[in-house]
Amino acid sequence: MAITSANQLELLQTAEAVAREKMIDPDLVIQAMEETLARAAKSRYGSELDIRVNIDRKTGRATFARVRTVVEDDQVENHHAQLTVKQAKNYLANPQIGDEVIDEVPPVDLGRIAAQSGKQVLLQRVREAERDRQYEEFRDRKGSIINGVVKREEYGNVIVDVGRGEGILRRNEKIGREAYRIGDRIRCFIKDVRREVRGPQVFLSRTDPQFMAELFKMEVPEIYDGIIEIKAVARDPGSRAKIAVISYDNSIDPVGACVGMRGSRVQAVVNELQGEKIDIIPWNQDQATFLVNALQPAEVSKVVIDEEAGKIEVVVPDEQLSLAIGRRGQNVRLASQLTGLDIDIMTEAEESARRQAEFAERTKLFMDTLDVDEMMAQLLVSEGFGNLEEVAYVEVDELLSIDGFDEGTAAELQARARDYLEEQARKALENARKMGVEESLINFEGLTPQMLEALAKDGIKTLEDFATCADWELAGGWTTENGQRKKDEGILEAFDVSLEEAQTMVMTARVMLGWVDPTEMEAEAEDEADDSETEEAEA
Template sequence: KVREAERDRQFEEFKDRKGTIINGVVKREEYGNIIVDIGRGEAILRRNEKIGRESYRPNDRIRAYIKDVRREARGPQVFLSRTDPQFMAELFKMEVPEIYDGIIEIKAVARDPGSRAKIGVISYDNSIDPVGACVGMRGSRVQAVVNELQGEKIDIIPWNEDQATFLVNALQPAEVSKVVIDEEGGKIEVVVPDEQLSLAIGRRGQNVRLASQLTGLDIDILTEAEESERRQAEFAERTKLFMEALDLDEFFAQLLVAEGFTSLEEVAYVELDELLSIEGVDEGTAEELQARARDFIEEQNRKALATARELGVEDSLIGFDGLTPQMVEALAKDGIKTLEDFATCADWELAGGWTTVNGERVKDEGLLEKFDVSLEEAQHLVMTARIQLGWVDPAELEAEEAADDGEEEAEA
């Protein structure tokens, strides 16, 4: 009972200190984990929360971030970290008075512990330079943080509300020629001069990986030559599509692509005025173009539907709102033939995404990715299917969403 009382007292004392830095003394090492004396109790620094190849001996002084405080049946209940991005943020708060006072705010932190880090800062006082304040006189402030983090190199980047501008800053020291943002897919393409490619990617992809963590976006880096080559390939591919599907000559097909038309659906269902704005296109030509495009799409839909039925797709999936015949055909070829099969899919299986394996970003191809289905659209489709099947209660779902919105507002 005395031991339980001590543990309760320790929990009560430290539960409100979660998210702060604490100083302690190393007591012992157990299976690579460090047990730390923090005054009125013990804490644990797990081996995966240590920076690089750090090693400690008994009685060494140690500074760490309190990552979590929770009740445990036995053993320490205060969990420390030296690799958490917020550890760096708290160190800067201790070294830079302007951050502590709220004049400068740390908006984002990304770390490759023990190697390199990027930190985004903003100043709410126009007379104070946020980067200069964090660096300090002759680098004294940032050097104090670097020393604590075993020589981790730190890039201090000015925060900007504009995603493209912030990303250009985040990819320093590389120079960026152009940024293309896909807001729906949460992706961003960065075009850099050929000689800047290795600098932008960084050693083992470190620079682009940290910039991605900092901005929260998937970043694809292309050289100017690659981007030009891809643009030409896309132009040729769309030209060929319009020539074959609409029975046009090469010049007319190129004219459509040059005017910004990227698919047959756009030609078929766009307002007639947009086609009439193309030089040399009169009302008769525009109507003929739309008729040809619609006929071709309907024929493709008929063929896709026939293939899907041959593969054994049930009417429940064919009639599901939101899936085109081509989408149903693609799903059928992957063995998804019923609404139940579809409802068990994960959103990323449909829309695609990225997975980090051994520090490398690996592309996951989505079943419906070629139809430009976004992650949000995939989530909506799957959830609608589950509701139709009675797997999910719409009232419970609305209650959960309302609760989540309330939590977000409270945090804000």
């Protein structure tokens, strides 16, 4: 079939029809046709030639041209597609390097094989353009809700027709009790959009916490307008959920607005989520208050927060324990997800027993080390003294404030405490030297004899050994594995060495050894200070 015998207008009509069907730019289809014809021409005239085809966008006329590029004399590699400046003078008045010499060549006849090959190229280009269009469209809609129709089911995954493409709702993204038939309408959350070899993949979800947040945004105009903000969402899909909200308008109750008149708004979300029970909780900047709200409907007696460990202890009345934990730990698990803290729940009786055990332990410590009777030891514990250092180095006035303590008693207690601590330090230093700790480490400022003994037990005996330690190895820390927080015990953690203190000591050791230039440390510290000031100013 000769291209000249083809209906030229029909070429444009075909391009427009394909573009309309695939919802892509008609110019992309015409470009694909030009590439197809160029390939066919190369197979006729020779693959070493640079043949280009241009289809007129108005008339549909296809022009075939041979293109040769002007290069330097010693740069000619392909005589069929390149020519020198001297050769180009036969075609151009003043040829320059990079100019192109274009000669029109006769149109080609497309044989059966060339036509089939051209068709494959055309289909491939159109398919790529369609994929790019789909990716760009759905990428912008990531994080939003989309309506679709169930198309088919494959190995438990639901393929959803979402208009200009398909989305996949995996088994683990479906709410447990849900079952779909072909043709069912379905509402999903666009969780992710990825480019893959087989085309853009749109991953849908009905279990993602943000699906619930988007549903509330659709049902509650105040959320859509930004008057109410959803601060956190935690879900046990199909069973129960907690959502924390805050209002930026004092005249609007965030919980009441989300519930709606006679529960109409929240009920619409519940119906969409197959009856999932939803607790709407007022968000509070104070962690303890927020946690008390998050554990509703259980009542909380006391909250103790360990910010460094990221844990929180909650004390509840004995009869509220099962309610606070919830069925299979559901209530406390959702509260933990909502607040981002590990929560330990105990009853008032358990907390009382723990306090009594701590009281007895500290009482015994003072009795054994200070050689005092039980009553005096209990008085010290009752006044808040928890260790010998506090007794030894506290202001005398604090001891005198205890009923029955006079100056002589206070002085004697402090003398005994200091003698005991000095003896323990002497023994610890002696043990550290026996284990091979060098004087360079012993003389390092900030390390007590007990710390030296602990370091020696861990194989750290020289200043070089100490300088190679990481701050978390000394002070301890927390790591997350498989979603669970795991405690890393520090060598000096028992001595209340903070992460910042450990970092300072390690860097000081490195400076002493000449491993780090102190001027560079000062410059870095200044840069960090400038960055923090900039961030504060921007905030």
